[in-house]
Amino acid sequence: MQESYLALVRFLLPEGILDYFELSKIVEGLTGLHIYLEEKNLPPSEYKDQKLESKGFLPEIYIQDFPIRNQKVTLCIKRRRWEVKDTGEIISRDWNVVQQGTRMTKEFADFLKDLY
8 A cells, every 4th residue: 555655646746856855744734735855865976985974954945836636735845964074064965856046846837837
């Protein structure tokens, strides 16, 4: 049954997001559906040869996504940050999740552009 739920979630969320994020909770409220995602502790590949230590999360961001069953959907995303042990530099993965200049996913922005 768990695989069936995971398959359904993959259809509802932006493509590929579950490769890097874990679904932590879903809250249905007056303003719609809030889907909470936390970045997995998978360091960026460009730092694979360096020793990294997870240093928690960056501030949560909110991205408007496609509505589901007439419910406004907001993705609440917590991105992870790491410390490069040799240099003390704090890094995070460079995400291109949000369409430049908007607060919604690229797919949703592209969809809206096609309508107008």
